[in-house]
Amino acid sequence: MIPFTPDVDDIRLLIRITARSSMLLFLLAFTASAVARLWPSARSRWMLRHRRQIGLMFWASHVVHALAIGALAVWAAPELFAQLTPLPSRVLGGAGYVALIAMAATSNDRAVAWLGRARWQRLHSWGAHLIWLVFVMSCVKRIPLQPVYTAPLLVLLAAMGLRWWAARRQPASQAQAAPLPLIKASMTPAPLPPSGSSS
Numbered sequence: 280m281i282p283f284t285p286d287v288d289d290i291r292l293l294i295r296i297t298a299r300s301s302m303l304l305f306l307l308a309f310t311a312s313a314v315a316r317l318w319p320s321a322r323s324r325w326m327l328r329h330r331r332q333i334g335l336m337f338w339a340s341h342v343v344h345a346l347a348i349g350a351l352a353v354w355a356a357p358e359l360f361a362q363l364t365p366l367p368s369r370v371l372g373g374a375g376y377v378a379l380i381a382m383a384a385t386s387n388d389r390a391v392a393w394l395g396r397a398r399w400q401r402l403h404s405w406g407a408h409l410i411w412l413v414f415v416m417s418c419v420k421r422i423p424l425q426p427v428y429t430a431p432l433l434v435l436l437a438a439m440g441l442r443w444w445a446a447r448r449q450p451a452s453q454a455q456a457a458p459l460p461l462i463k464a465s466m467t468p469a470p471l472p473p474s475g476s477s478s
């Protein structure tokens with residue numbers, strides 16, 4: 280048995296800090312490819328090269344988000360947790376975590392070869408869009424009481440706009456060869472199985 284109860288405000292602060300560090304890392308990974316296409320430079324290429332590491336840092340930050348949520352829910356203040364997270368928030372947030380786990384688990388060249396590149400890209404693209412939606416909804420639901428959440432919402436919408444803009448500017452054939460996953464496998468593509476055997 281744990282002999283003390285942690286401070287509820289400290290746990291809530293940790294949840295918010297990790298949500299914000301996660302959003303920053305997510306946005307960097309989510310827009311890296313679009314920025315590199317729209318504004319090629321040494322810095323944007325560096326970002327693109329390190330997108331996998333940024334994605335994994337996002338994963339680490341969100342693991343802490345989950346641990347802090349767990350501490351609030353089962354240890355520090357279960358009633359407050361229930362109040363803060365109505366069922367739709369839990370379902371959407373939970374789906375975001377399922378996507379995040381699937382993406383982190385497949386962020387390696389073996390997974391690319393196993394799934395086939397097309398399926399792997401679909402998984403990472405859908406996952407990234409779902410996580411983007413969770414961030415959007417987390418901001419939207421807070422705006423009525425705290426209008427300041429309009430600012431991160433606008434940044435999230437701008438990030439999506441950037442991806443669309445970059446995708447539109449690139450010919451379809453090239454877009455197929457260089458999609459926009461969030462947690463990217465290494466820059467050197469792994470050898471793929473013969474076509475037809477993986478997807």
Ligand code: HEM
Nearest residue numbers: 291294295298348363364369372373375376410413414417
């Ligand atoms: C990918 C999934 C998730 C994302 C992207 C996400 C993102 C966020 C964001 C952006 C905030 C607002 C932080 C702020 O106020 O600045 C937040 C807060 C919060 N999240 Fe998450 N979240 C996710 C999953 C979950 C899940 C599954 C739960 C619980 C079932 C949860 C519980 C909470 C709680 C309780 C807060 C509010 C803490 C407070 O105001 O004291 N989150 N989350």
